[in-house]
Amino acid sequence: MTTSARRTALRTMKAVRIHEYGNGNVLRYEDAPVPDIAPDDLLVRAVAASVNPVDWKVREGHLRSMIRHPMPLTLGWDVSGVVEAIGAEVTRFKVGDAVFSRPDIQRNGTYAEYVAVRESEAAHKPRTISHVEAASLPLAGITAWEALLAAGRLAAQQRVLIHAGAGGVGSLAVQLARAQGAHVIATASASNRALVWSLGADEVIDYRSQRFSDAVRDVDLVFDTIGGETQELSWSVLKPGGTLVSIISPPSQDRALALGMHGAFVFIEPNAAILAELAGRVDMGKLRPIVGAEFALEDVAKAHAFSETGRAVGKIVLYVGRP
Ligand SMILES: NC(=O)c1ccc[n+]([C@@H]2O[C@H](COP(=O)([O-])OP(=O)(O)OC[C@H]3O[C@@H](n4cnc5c(N)ncnc54)[C@H](OP(=O)(O)O)[C@@H]3O)[C@@H](O)[C@H]2O)c1
Structure with missing residues (x-):
């Protein structure tokens, strides 16, 4: 049994969560429950997630008057990965599909091996780029x-x-x-x-x-x-x-x-139609994701510190798992 299969069977996974607001020291790479999925959800096995400035703004508590996040909270709101399971009402995706998403910022995020994403927030990943590049695109x-x-x-x-x-x-x-x-x-x-x-x-x-x-x-x-x-x-x-x-x-x-x-x-919301447009342009060679830095999920504190300098070029991406 692979490590990943064992974790699924155990219903635990690795995730980066915070238990309180604060600086980079509050980021914890730890075991967390694999999310349950609602009827309109996909369970996505994440291959890559990306870092956006909103991640460390949430971490520091700057958005707490806008968004009531329960603790512990998994950060990150960009993912590219593979559909592991689907809810009973899902019609556009099947197990094994490669997808990318900017999911609902009110829910637990994407710095995790498994992420629950609404079908309406996901699109098929562009075919011509890697998961690392695809994770850089949604938000x-x-x-x-x-x-x-x-x-x-x-x-x-x-x-x-x-x-x-x-x-x-x-x-x-x-x-x-x-x-x-x-x-x-x-x-x-x-x-x-x-x-x-x-x-x-x-x-x-x-x-x-x-x-x-x-x-x-x-x-x-x-x-x-x-x-x-x-x-x-x-x-x-x-x-x-x-x-x-x-x-x-x-x-x-x-x-x-x-x-x-x-x-x-503009404060953005998830939008699968725009994701599909972006994917189409990427696959036609008309849009190029720029990934300026890559980190392993467990090195997320370094990725946040880099993002906080305001000097990132293109996107910062986190590797989460195997394609
Ligand atoms: N409202 C929303 O829905 C929404 C959505 C996404 C992002 N945002 C916000 O938008 C901001 C940008 O996001 P991002 O992901 O693009 O950030 P980012 O990738 O971290 O931006 C880094 C870039 O900012 C440039 N920069 C820094 N200071 C600058 C200045 N005074 N003038 C021009 N360029 C400057 C740097 O360029 P050089 O190295 O070339 O100097 C660097 O390339 C963040 O505050 C983010 O939270 C809001």
Whole structure:
């Protein structure tokens, strides 16, 4: 009997959980129960999970006024893996299917050998990439899609400024904006300029050596992935009637009204339809996941510390199990 089969039989698995909010020291790689599945759930045997900044924000308790998580809590809300079991009402998937998902952030997450994911939150994994690459896509990809294409209504020929073009969300946003036929301007450190060009940016602004607001103007859409002063300065680069979409904090509606512009805030939800679109683009060679760092699940504290530096390039992925 394999280790994994033995754990399933025992109904225990390895997971990274927290029992209290705090710094990286609260992360525990430990035994946890294999989740029970509801009739509309898939039980996914995870091959890879990815790290998003929201993971350490939840770990630190920053979202506790928004989300009431019970403890202990398994962190992580991106997974790629294989369907191990299905609930009685599941129709789109069967045991053995390779799937990827950004599951419900209200439930236990994906830093675990087995994850319960609603059928409505999963899609078939892109065929042409590994589980490690697929795990990097769901949360960041849905975010970039919702911000640029849904909230921002980005159209061909429009000019878009994407902050943090080398980041997890930004590296996908640059590619989606390019595919939309937009003129893409992105900010990045000089060391990431070549990468961001290769993703399809027309202009890359080194935000450390010059203020982006001195270098950019007449933009139809700004995608704010930074907040604070960056969001404030972003109004000045927009055209009249332009739109500022943030994933950090809601832009001031008073400011937008006074300037004759639009402001929108996006906080993403699971979305299987967008996952299927992303998978299709990947398999057509039109979207490329960027995995900048990989860690074993038990080394998650190192992965969080790296994410918290704000210097990650593309996504940080955790290996969980065998494909
Ligand atoms: N509302 C939502 O639903 C939602 C969804 C996803 C993410 N988020 C949030 O969005 C933010 C970005 O997420 P992410 O996953 O893309 O983060 P990330 O991958 O950790 O971002 C790292 C990147 O940020 C860049 N960066 C740091 N400071 C910058 C600045 N002042 N200007 C431009 N670039 C800067 C760095 O670029 P260089 O190394 O090139 O300097 C690095 O490549 C996080 O705060 C996350 O929590 C919100």
